[in-house]
Amino acid sequence: MAQFTVDSDVVRTSPDQIATALADPGFGRYFVDHIARAVWNPDEGWHGRRLIGAGPIPMHPGLAALHYGQEIFEGLKAYRHPDGSVWLFRPELNARRFASSAERMAMPQLPVDDFLDSVHQVVSLNKDWVPAGQGEQSLYVRPFMFGSETLIGVRTAQEHTYMCLASPAGPYYADPLTLWVTPNFSRSMVGGTGMAKCGGNYASAMAAEVEAHAQGCGQVLWLDSATRTLVEEGGTMNFFVVTADDELLTPALTGTILAGITRDSLLQLASSHGLTPVERPLELTELLDGIRSGHITEALACGTAAVISPVVGLKSPDFELTIGDGTPGPRTLELRSHLTGIQFGTLPDAFGWLRPVA
Template identity: 45%
Template sequence: MALPFRIEPHDQPIPAAERAVRMADPGFGRVFTDHMAVIRWSEAEGWHDAHIAARAPLVMDPASSVLHYAQEIFEGLKAYRLADGSTALFRPEANARRFRDSARRLAMPELPEALFVEAIERLVEADRDWVPAPGVDGSLYLRPFQIASEVFLGVKPSTEYLFMVIASTVGAYWKGGVRAISTWVSPDHTRAAPGGTGAAKCGGNYAASLLAQKEAIAQGCDQVVFLDAVERRWVEELGGMNIFFVFDDGSIATPPLTGTILPGITRDSLLTIARDRGMTVREERYAVDAWRADAASGRLVEAFACGTAAVVTAIGQVVDAAGRFTIGDGQAGPVTTALGDALVAIQRGAANDPHRWLHRLA
């Protein structure tokens, strides 16, 4: 499906000097670009009215469906400035596929993958100056999302939707730079149950994680770890990231995708890189009791979390109802570092890209 994109440039973009100030230390998710991409859907017209416009507040009726029944999905991906000055996206086609899967689960119309990618390309082209220079530890974070916009209070799928992409210049996800984080294993709260929306990237999943994340902070930890909803035994994922375990025989493991875990694109990329390097990779369940025992015995030597925002982050300490334990020496280990470095090198065009993950813009 092809749609003509209407380009409406911002008539008062951020001046270059002010843009440079904002980009110098952007943090994460607070510095936004000049434009946004918009596509509308209705039962009568399907996908239509594709355009790039000045970023501006939304005007919504208080009875808009999304505000009451949470029909909302989103994605996250990044654009990078390469050494030759060109710009590239990392695996946008994978995000497009997952976006369609999420839409299907939430009874929303599925945006064609090519149109999803084109909307992102058009926005990056319009806001190319917001992509950090090569060599700078930063990127342009892209947030595509889709919301139900019908004005109606009945409980049913909406008949109107709004797809948008906004962009934010970002630096490191963790304040203070790269370090090993601590995690709190939630004893009371779960992220998703079988048959639920755990595999969809929808806002409701993240809303459900926030109370447990608040408890993690109260315990002096950076992130929460969720166990399965049935047995409260098996490690599933963090509040917003997948999790990996590294063992003393050089193998790595991560929980399997059983419908309650988000199929992370960073997760998939790391699994592929590890297999390319000849590592033994297992997608299998891992009990929280085994996590503690293996860390104590030395069988488990590293653990790390991964996601688009933080990329790869070592887990140094774990806190649960039984107390606190340390993984390895509490710092990022060699496998975590090597896999993270390999992924970043591909993302920034500094390494061979055998799977053609980089999507270079003209």
Template identity: 55%
Template structure:
């Protein structure tokens, strides 16, 4: 597939009045822009029919493989408007490489980094009016995804696949301020096992987390914390939608090692920034027993979660069967808030991008 996604503009765009009303309070994932990127892959011809066209429903045969065997993957990244009106992506190459890795794991065709970037860039250019103003609060969330659109029943890789990118304006993840969340430590459910799809960004992982998320809410918690296959006092993995990070009194920034968890972009960025905040980045196994004892004796001073949607989310309390405990004073920690602000400052162009992470689109 070549790099170009030619544009065919919609004849029925949202009115300026409607768009302004949506951008004033977009929430997250509630509204969508006027266009979408699409491309098709078949085993006979490879990638073709690439385009940017009007946002429209897909027409799928009831036997489409994705509906029966969940052969699909997705990504999530954002476009940010800077004070001078320009529009930038944050580390989109990372998303492109992870998308390719997820495709290999789900036996889907790989999309080149160039084609991934081009499809995202051209959609942002087509729907530039939907990128929120440069107030440092809103962004345009982009969702590239790929699914098996072949009509057949049978457990084998599909030979007809559809790729698409849609966009959704997003407001601040914490409209009332960053106050911190609580996690329910699940011993009933595990997120992934060795050799499974834990490192891939596929819908099945998230569907399987919903029961655990419901369990967390029933116990008065905001999100779930998954443990590894050993359960009980086993190793920490990640939250339902976010990677987990701990800060110790000794100045370490500790996060569970990769393998059965998602290689998160924000997690990776935090590890790269750690030294700038006098923290030593460490990737290793962390047990629930270590978390509980560290919270009790003060050797673990802060805990936060990292994701594209929320950037950095302070975690201030944990609850499990027969116990609960807080982290530090029960308020967001200073390193957590400083890392969050620094990443946001880079994304919105308020500080120098010394890592070369920003990618200009307009």
């Protein structure tokens, strides 16, 4: 396997400057010193695997991704445990999802080993940037790929660049969320790109996010675009409800929803909290009726960046509902403590999800 090799002249941020950044990292505000890069073209395949210094990259204004949006990304985190060691959470799943996103976008697939080697090396070389773990802080790792051929013309780019950045971060949403069910926009369609993690999905969702914020909501809850009767997911998170008969229910993956790694992990943790994991279509009317009748007792949204955010309300032009008593539900908080306990090394990793970083 070809490995990413490390440039010797990368300038390292001073320990004092890193300490200042880690004191209040925000999200995506500071970037680490070493980042990964590799390039693909049809003749050479993947080549030029290097760990280089973070900084501006030269690009021609005709760069294909700027015009036609061939771009995909991933998001995963490195966690520092109480003994100082650093761990990744299920990175193979990100590697596989990155490959399937590439396939959907007619981009070359980065081999899983290259993805994992680059992520491990970025975290390992930038270990001082991994926060100590208090306040659920971690190092957010952002692998991404874009069509880097200089090209005005609609066809798949004949050069693609893979990069991997990292940035120290706290949880994305500090407060419980009210979600906006937009009457105006759709995120995903059958045969579209909803199951891929491509930049275009997020670009086309910005208008709905602006609308949500104008309505005092933290995020959007998307419905299916064909019938607008089925609940799909949040803008950056999968959606779950807890029912009075102890189900942990989430919309089934039908090809229009991102297959979240946190989603999969919660489905596996459910039974240790006395909850039955259920994946099936969830009608909006069932959701609204269940909240009104009290059959749905809690809702939550989950993702790597968001961790587990309690959802305490839903809003649209047609309804405004409080879920439960409007405060984070107990099962939501239990699941959150369990998941973060595994990630931060304070609870046993019974499923073998953690990978050590050398």
